[in-house]
Amino acid sequence: MKIHEAEARELLARAGLPVPDADVATTAAGARAIAERLFAAGVPQVVIKAQVLVGGRGKAGGVKLAASAAEAETTAAAILALTIKDLPVRRVLVAPAATIVREIYLAALIDRTTRGVLVMASAAGGMEIEEVAAKDPAAIVREVAHPHGGLLPFQARRLGFGIGLRGELLKQFCLIATGLVKIARESDADLVEVNPLAVVPAPETPGGERLICLDAKVTLDDSALDRHPDLAAWRDADSEDPIDREAREQGISYIRLDGSIGCMVNGAGLAMTTLDLVTRAGGTPANFLDIGGGARADKVAAAMRIILADAGVKAILVNIFGGITRGDEVAKGLIEARAQQDRVVPMVVRIVGTNAAEAAVLLREGGFETATSLDEAAEKAVALAAAGGGK
C-alpha cells in the first residue's frame, strides 16, 4: 500500500528524523493558514505540493512556490482543482521552501536478490534512482542491513563515506540511514525512500550545513497491514477505483487493462499465462484477475461482478486449474453469478484438476461453453469477443 508524502513525512518525524515543518490542508483557506504560520516564523517562501499517489506531479503543475499567504491561497486553490493522471488532488502539503545546497538519494527497500533490506545511497539525489543506475551504476552505494540488527553503525558509515560525506553531515546521514531501516522494519514497509535528502544551510551555525528529508515515499507491505491498524487507516480509499477497492476487499488480485476479454484465473502465474495466450491468439485481455487459492463460490461470483463492471468486456475466459481450489465450487459460483448479472457476455470455461469431473457436469447442465486445453480456451474466447465486436 502506497501512502502519501504527508504520511511518509509523519513516519519519518515520529522516528526523530529531520523533516520540514509542514502541514496538510484540504482547502485553500487551510493552506493559507499554514502558510501564515510559516511566514510568521520567518520562512521566506513556502512550497505547496499536491498529495497524489503518482509520480511526475511536479511536471503536472502539482508543486508550486508561494511568497505570500495570499499567493499560497490562490496557488493551493489551483492545485486542489487539478486532476493528475486521473487522480483528483484532494489535499496539499504546505512546507517551507528549502534552500538546497545539494541533493542526496537514500532508500531502504526489500530486495529479492540479496533477500534482505537493501539500503541504497547516491550523491546524485533529486533524480530517479533508476536513471542514476542506468547512467552511472558506480554512483550508487549499497549495504544489506543485518537481518535482525538493522543497519549496523559501520554500515551506515560506509554508505556515508561512500557518497563523500564527512564530519557533521556524515553523522546526521548515519542517523537518517539507520532510521530509515528502523522505519522499514517497524512499519513493515517494502520501501522507504528519501529523495531528495537535501543538504541545506544550518541556520544556527554560520557556514554550516545540515541534512533534511525533503520528500519521502513509503510503500507498506499489504501482508502486514493487519498488525498496523494505525498505518492501515492511512489508505487513501478516495483515490482508489471502487472496483479496485472491491477486489482488494474480496482478496482478489485485479488489474484492469485495455482489452475486451475478461479473464478469471486462479494463481498469478497462470493468470499471466492466460493473458499471454489470449494475446498470442490475437485477442486483447481486459484484465488480470487472480481469485487466489481455495476460492469458494461467493468469491467467484464477486470476481464475475468485478470483470463485468468493465464495459469494454465482450467475452470472458474462466481458467481454473484445481489444486486447493475445487472445480465444482468454481462452477457453482459461475452459475450463481450468471443468475445475478444483468449484462450477458459470452463465456468460455476451462476447469481442470481437483473435482474437474463434478464441475464438468455442473457446467454442462448449465449450458456453459467449455474448453479442455488452455490454448483452446484462449482461442475460443478470442473468437467470442470478435463475434461481439471486441478483439
Add this chain to the structure above:
Amino acid sequence: MKIHEAEARELLARAGLPVPDADVATTAAGARAIAERLFAAGVPQVVIKAQVLVGGRGKAGGVKLAASAAEAETTAAAILALTIKDLPVRRVLVAPAATIVREIYLAALIDRTTRGVLVMASAAGGMEIEEVAAKDPAAIVREVAHPHGGLLPFQARRLGFGIGLRGELLKQFCLIATGLVKIARESDADLVEVNPLAVVPAPETPGGERLICLDAKVTLDDSALDRHPDLAAWRDADSEDPIDREAREQGISYIRLDGSIGCMVNGAGLAMTTLDLVTRAGGTPANFLDIGGGARADKVAAAMRIILADAGVKAILVNIFGGITRGDEVAKGLIEARAQQDRVVPMVVRIVGTNAAEAAVLLREGGFETATSLDEAAEKAVALAAAGGGK
C-alpha cells in the same frame, strides 16, 4: 550496578509487564498513605518490603504483612528502623499481598558459557535458582536468545511448555519472557530475574489464573551506565560505603577484606595472585585493589588513601607489573601519597616491566623498601605486618 526491587519493578512496568500496584515510602506515614489507597481499592492485605540490596531480607524481618492502614504504619516504622546485613533500611515498598497459587522462576542473564543472553525458567519458583540447580537440574529449562533478535516466539513457547504451562498462562508467560530479554538488552542489564513469577487468581474471570511479577532483581552493566543516565541515577549511593564510592569514582576496583596487609596491584588476575601469595606466606590480605591499566600518579595516590582508610591495615604491598602502566608514574604516585598521608604504615614495593629502572631510582631515592620477585614481596609484607601486630 544492583538496583532496588522498587526500581526493578519500575523497569518491568515500563515494558508493560504485569507487576503489583505498589509504591515506595521513606516514612511510616508515607507507607500508611499507600496502604490506605490500596485498602480503598479493595485490597484485603498489604505487604511491606524493605528495600535493601542484599538477599535474605525476609528472614531478617524485612518483609511483613499488614491488614490495616494502622498496622501498615507501625510495621513500616519497624522495618524502617532495621539494619539488614550492615545496610540501614531507608525505604519500603508497599504492595497488595498476593494470593499465590503457584510460583515460577524466570530470568534473563548474560551467560559466559553460551556467550549470549540465557533465559532460564523453572516451575520451582520462590527458591534460589542455585538451590534448584543443585537439587534437580532437569527442572530448569533454558534458551539462549537470538543475539540480535531477542527471544524468538518459538523459544518463549519452548520455555513455557517446558515448565508445564498451557493456554492463557502460556501466552502471558511468553510475553513476560520476551519482555525480560528486551529489558535486559535495552537497559544493558546483566541480570533480570523475576522470582517469584506468581500464578494468581484472575479476578475478572472466575476460576481463571494470571501471571504477575511479584519480585524482581536487576543488575545493570556498569560498562553501559554512561548511555543510561536515567538508570544510573538509580544508584543507591546511600547504601554504598564512602570508600567504595571513592574507589568507583576513581575507576579503582576495590573489595575490602578482613586482613592486615593492604595490597595495591595493577590487573585483576595479578591482584588475586598477590592475595593468594600473601595468604600462602601466612599473612591476611586487607583488600583486593586493582588500579587498572595505565594508572597515573594521582590514581596511585587515591588508591593509597583508600587502602589507608582501613584501620586494620598494618603493612602495604605494592605490586606493579608495568605494561601500559609505567613504573615511574607509580613510583611518583607513591612518593606523592606518602607526603600527604597522616598515618605511616610500613610498605614493600615491587615494580617490574615498563620503566622499572626509572622507578627503581625514584624508590631508592625515596627510601622505599623494595622487592624483586612476587614471592619475595609477599613474604616481606607479611613480615612487616607481623612486626606491626598484624598477620
Add this chain to the structure above:
Amino acid sequence: MSILVDQHTRLVVQGLTGREGGFHAGQMAAYGTKIVAGVTPGRGGEFGLDGTVPVFDTVREAVEKTNANTSCIFVPAAGAADAIAEAAASGIKTIFCITEGIPVHDMVGALAVVQQHGARLIGPNCPGATTPGVGGLGAKIGIIPASIHLPGDVGVVSRSGTLTYEAVQSMTDAGIGQSTCLGIGGDPIIGTTFRDALELFAADPATRALVLIGEIGGSAEEEAAAWAGEHLKHLPRVAFIAGRAAPEGRRMGHAGAIVSGASGRAVDKIAALEAAGFKVAGSPTELPRLLIEAGYTKR
C-alpha cells in the same frame, strides 16, 4: 532418485490440526509420504490424521521423539515465519512453507535463522514438491495435486502454483514423467531460488532434463540462466516465462531488481534463457515437444 523429498523423508507437519494442514497431510500420506509428527502449540498429546500421527507442542519435541527430518508448514501467516525459524532451530534440515501472505520483514529474519542453522527453506507461498513414484513409493510435500504426475526423469522447477500444474499436466499427458517437481514460490524473499534448484537437480543422477517455469519480475531467472549456461551443458532444458503480455510497472520490489541490473521483463528473461541453451516455449503445452527437440528421449 530425486531431490528434496523421497522415501527417506520423515515429515513433520506444522499446523497439522488446522483445516488446510489436516487435509493436505491426508493427501500427502495417501501419496506415500511418511508423516511422522504434527506440531500445533497447545495441542501436544493429541493425535492427527485419523489418530495415527502424534501431535507435539514444539518441533524440538517432534524431532526428538520421531526423528523427523523435513517439515511442511501450514501455519497461518502471522506465525509462519516463526514456525520456519523454529523448524530450523530444532534440527530440521529441509523446510517447506506453504503459507502465503507472510509479512516480508518476518521472512528476512526467518531466512537468516534458517541459514544460521545450515537448513534449507523452500517457499514460502509455494506449492511444495512431489517426487512421483511407482507402486506407492512416491512422496509429496505440499499441495500439488497428486493426479497430475507421472514418474520419470525430468526435473521441474517453478515460481508459480497452478501454472506448474499446467506444465506438469501437459508433460504427463505427453507421457513424459518427472523426477521431482518443485514449486519455489513467488514471494520477494524465498529460501530456495531457481539457481539453488538447478544445482540440486544437477547433482541428481536420476534427472535427465529440466523444465524451468518463470515469470516476470526480479532477476532470479537470469541468475539461474547464467549458472545453467556454465554448468548444465549436458542436460536438455526448456523453459516458459509467464507475463509476456503483462503491462510494465505494476509489480513490487521493482527498484531493487532494476538496480541489480535486471529489468524484470519477460523479453530479457527469455533472451537470457535462450543464451544459456534453454528452449523457451510460447505456451506450457509446447513444453513436451520442446523437450524432445532439445534432445530429451523418453526411457
Add this chain to the structure above:
Amino acid sequence: MSILVDQHTRLVVQGLTGREGGFHAGQMAAYGTKIVAGVTPGRGGEFGLDGTVPVFDTVREAVEKTNANTSCIFVPAAGAADAIAEAAASGIKTIFCITEGIPVHDMVGALAVVQQHGARLIGPNCPGATTPGVGGLGAKIGIIPASIHLPGDVGVVSRSGTLTYEAVQSMTDAGIGQSTCLGIGGDPIIGTTFRDALELFAADPATRALVLIGEIGGSAEEEAAAWAGEHLKHLPRVAFIAGRAAPEGRRMGHAGAIVSGASGRAVDKIAALEAAGFKVAGSPTELPRLLIEAGYTKR
C-alpha cells in the same frame, strides 16, 4: 611456527590515530609486526605511525588497498563492538580487541557477526598475543611488553593481563622460551576461549608444552581441562589459577556459571586441571620448574 600472529600477519590497527593505538602500534612495529593500515572514521587519507602507514575511513577500504588480514582494535569502548563487527564484515579473519569496558550486550551482537563471517575474535579486554622471534622476525599484536619474551616452544594462554606478564617473565628468566603467548581476556563474553586456544596450540607443531593461566569465576578452565584431558595427552602442561584466597560471591555472571554445573571456585578448577594431567602451580614463579617436572625439555 606459532598461532594467530607471525610474519604473514598484515595488521590493520583500528584506532591507529588515537593515543593508545598510536603508541602500541609503534611498539608492535618495532617488534617486527607488519602494520599495513590504520582505520579511523573521518581520518581517511592521513598517515599514521610517523607518516608510514595509510589511514582509511573504513576497514573495507583498508582491506581492499592493503590486503590486511588481521586487525587490532584500540577503539574506545562505546564504538569497539561495532569496530569488531566492521572488521569481520570486511573480510578480516583474525581480530584482536584490546579495548576494555565494552558493554556486554554489544559484545553478544558483535560476536554473532564475527561467527557469521567465519572470523575469529580474541578478546575484548585482552592484552593480545606475541610470537617471539629471533633477529627481528617476531610479531606481536596488542599491549604485552616485548621485553618479557624469549623465543621458544612453550605456548602460553591466559585470561589475565599483568598476571600473564608475570608468568612469562618467570619462564624467560628460567631460560624457557615461548612459541606464542596469548591473552584471551577476562570479560563475560569473549571470542576465543581457553579451549579454542588449546585447540590452536595443539595444531601447532612448534608448540611442545603448554601453560594455562586461569582465574576464579565461570567454567572456561573446566571446559578446557575436559578437552585437554582427551586431546593433549602428548604435551607437557602446567597451569596456575589465581584467586584461591578470594572470598566467594563477589563476581558477576555467577548464576550462569553455577547453573552450568560449575562453581567458579579455584579449588574445583585446580581439581579439574589436575585430573586432566596439568601440573598446577601455587605461584607463577613455580611454572618453569613444573614444566620440567611435567616432562618438558629445553631444546
